[in-house]
Amino acid sequence: MPPSFLLRSRNVKSKTCATLDAAVDSIPDGARIMFGGFGGSGFPNNLIQALVRRGTKELTAISNNCGTRDGELSPLFKNGQIRHVIAAFPGPHSFAFQERYAAGEVTIELVPQGILCERMRAAAAGLLGFYTTVGVATEVAAGKEERVIHGQRCILEMPIHADFAFIKADKSDGLGNLTYRLAARNFNPIMAMAAAITIAEVEEVVPVGAIDPEVVVTPAIFVHRVVVAKGIHYV
């Protein structure tokens, strides 16, 4: 018996947005947004461009890197929409970010890449923090509680929450179950779990039941809006 009551309560029909602009139309100034992607792959570039059109300001961006030449987060930095960024690797071609950073218009918290993942996963999992040996005695440890557990120095890391996650997946069904393509998966499933509202741009939406439950990577419970757009790679 399909859970029709669940379908109603989850308001499935409204999950699929007709346009990219509709998918981002409720995002307020000051929002904290996670952006998936790594190495030019798995970036929600269509959603980012929709956010540029919307002009939302004072954003905190959480992403592995800080844009590349004309793509990924760079248009948001160019447009002065991001005030603070939490990232692991701004990247050699993050010129728009570097310019804003040098001008003092953007601040950054640099986080080791795996700790960035784990802090988001802590948020997703309802954990209030964790201790790690990563970053002990480095600049990353500044201001953090340090203690010794089982003879090892470690520091306390806190969860990273977000209001929204912009992610790139390959396929979605009508319920929001997602699959990814090759290494385009990267940060996307973690961010989908960590944010209050997850918006996925996908290549294709298929009927509910058309994705084998064995291959679903992000279960629909984590996905709130889906929009179809042809993916863009910036090399």
Add this chain to the structure above:
Amino acid sequence: MSEKVRLTREQIAARAALELPDGAFVNLGWGIPNLIADHLPVGITVYFHSENGILGMGRRAKPGEEDLDLVDAMKVPVTLIPGASFFHQADAHLMTRGGHLDVAVLGAFQVSERGDLANWKVPGAKGAGAIGGAMDIAAGTKRVIVCMEHTTRDGQPKIVRECTYPLTCLACVDTIVTDLAVLDVTERGLLLRDLAPGWSAAEIQQLTGAPLNF
């Protein structure tokens, strides 16, 4: 006695490749380590790990076969070998931090005699800096090998008593492969295990900022 030369970057990579056991799960960092995949000894299979969620990377993609969703951590299109798998970035770093990888080979600005690693930032550098996955990989991998030139361009030792560059991780390096020598970090200090052709232990000691055991 053979002529005294410094190994090229490719030769450093080839020497480091000899340290990788058959069947190992291995992460390669930026710089010289990234050349290692092209210098594996014949008959050795290594499952290369990438932070974006790949185990079992093969050679770089040839022109025409590139897929922009199949790239390594340096954004280079790659291929897969049989037995490869995909996973998300949190699991990729669970593998690094959790001690699941057998070996990581990283570049470095400095390594101390206790195996402290400095490889993410030059002192006084402008800009925001960039950590990437280095701190997670260095902290958790079972065996960390550093590949680098033995000295800086102006002849200063990169192997030192105390790192003066910003630290990546304390006491994480197990082996250092340079253009002059192979050294192991031991409880008794640095052990000189191998020499480039034509060099003497005394000459290596002169170019090293910490005492060596032979």
